[in-house]
Amino acid sequence: MANGVWHRGYGIEINLSLPDLGHPDRPGLLDEIMTSVSGRDPELLECLAHHDGHTCESEAGGKSPWMFIRRGRVSGRRPLVAAHLPVTHKPTPAESDQHKATKERVVETALRHGLEATPESPVRGATGRSIADALVTGPDGTRIGWEIQYYPLGKSGVYQRSTRARDNGVMPLWVTKSTQADLIDRAPWARVDDMPWREISSGREMLIRGGFRYLQTWLCKPTSARQCLDNGGAGHCHGLHADWFLPALCEPPKPAVHIEDLILTTATGESLAVFVPSRHNPRSGRHMWVPVQDCVTWTEMDGATRLPDLPTSEPDDSITFDEQEIDRSCTAGQESPSFRSDPRPVRDLGQPTGGLTLPLxxxxxxxxxxxxxxxxxxxxxxxxxxxxxxxxxxxxxxxxxxxxxxxxxxxxxxxxxxxxxxxx
Structure with missing residues (x-):
């Protein structure tokens, strides 16, 4: 990662650590360079070392000298950093085998129970063509597009592919094995264990660890097994609370959900995708699959829609400008100490949504x-x-x-x- 790039269109050097990027006469420059590569010339931004005629480590390694800009994450700061294209993660053989085995298990389970299912299924609609790893169709025509995502995919890719699927009449269902995946709570999802492909293919028990919840309601009084949602766990308000919990955290605990359960119930409409906004921050919330009756009960209590339109973006953290000198060397393949990324945050924490409280x-x-x-x-x-x-x-x-x-x-x-x- 680097803190400077060469803009080939304007013939200027850009310092990413300065609030004005070193060009106060170009107020729209930041938005321009932050545009997705798919929406601009991919060769617009160039590695400074390559432009200066020096060795570009990325090009020497068989990759390109062209760059893209993103927000870094360093000790709580969010500096702009430049990285080399291409950015596509190539799955390892183990990841590819897991992906293939999971896809086959989804299709075989659906077919075994009389549902229609096809792998790598293209879907054509008014918004163009989309492809699901596995497309399962229920008795009433409900179509669930299973997206097996065992390797990293950015949030913009999740939004774009999910929106395209829904516009084409397909409900996306993303599957991950990581608690840190960007897709978590950005579209309907489910998390499974990281299992060898042979165990997935052999039919070993495959539990849904995250992404499926049950509605729990309780009267907030001293004899309740749950804490008050409004008093931070201190005291009781004697009101009625409702919130969503993982099966094991229900009172009493609910049976574990297996991937076979999710394959069947999502296609038949017994499980529905819902989005519950955060009680304390309406801009965020949780996507989850829930039993249809729980969805009905929640809607009657809250009056909320079952699944709002998926956003195409989300608010980003404020950019941090450290006002440093440009490092003109190419550090492709190695992270500069000043730009060493923080560990990816855990997104699947299994926490409740914050729920709702009905009047006393x-x-x-x-x-x-x-x-x-x-x-x-x-x-x-x-x-x-x-x-x-x-x-x-x-x-x-x-x-x-x-x-x-x-x-x-x-x-x-x-x-x-x-x-x-x-x-x-």
Whole structure:
């Protein structure tokens, strides 16, 4: 990586460590050089060593002397750095075998259960041609495009390919084996273990470690097994909370989800892709696959759309300008100490989304015994039913204290356990 390049179009030297890039008379220069290589002449930016007639280590290694610009990540700073093209990561033989084995497992599982499935399937639509590693079609025509991505792919590539697939009527489902993959929470995804291809092909258990969640609702009170979402775990608000959890973190734990489960349920509509915005930062959020009934319950409580349009970009961290002298040597294949990248951040942390809290249940009318009875909105009633594990129509007030319980249905009590225990 380097902190300077030669602009062949203007015939100027660019210092990436300066806020004005060394050219205050060109205010649009930054946006221009940050344009994706696919949207400009790939030979626009040149290695300074190559331009000066010196040895370009990249060219000597059989690659190009042409450059692209990106944000680096160094000790929390985000400097602009120049790197040589091409930037495509060539998968290792092991990665290629894993990719092929996973793709074949998806297709074979779908065909074995009577679904339509084809590998390397081209999809043509109004926005052009897209290719999925495996295309699985459900009974109602739902098409799931499995993208097996075991080697790095930048976020822009994820956005572009996901948007193209959806525009062509295909729901993308990205598969990764890394907790650091850029695709996580930027499109519908699933994470599996890093397994040898022979074990994938042999049918060894292949669990979904991330990307699939269940909805959990609970009344925030001292006897609850979960903490309050609003008080930082301190105290209880007596409101109704709802959030999404990995199967093992549910109360009680849910069964593990296997890749075969995901192949079938996504195609049949039993599992849906949702995007839940972060409670504290609406610009971000989590993509996940969820059971259809959980999706219905969440929508009734939150009123949110199931899957908004995928963004084509996202806010970037502010660029750091260190105002240094240009290093004119070519350091291709070796990282300069000043530009040594920080480790890639872990994106799959398995954390809840922040959930939502429904208004506190309040007393609004007395019952015939003079005790306070509770009334609830439709959203609250849905949450209460989910918390109690019963249909909405079985929810009703305790005949003594008015707290809502499973009041109706077979063997349902007319009073809550507390009132019954106190003989009220």
């Amino acid at each position: 249940l309040t007393s609004r009318r007395p019952n015939r015994d003079g005790a306070a009875a509770l009334t609830v909105t439709g959203a609250e009633r849905v949450a209460v039913a989910a918390t109690l594990g019963c249909p909405v129509w079985e929810v009703g007030p305790c005949s003594r204290c008015g707290q809502f319980i499973r009041r109706y249905g077979p063997n349902a009590p007319i009073a809550c356990s507390v009132c019954r225990g106190q003989g009220r």
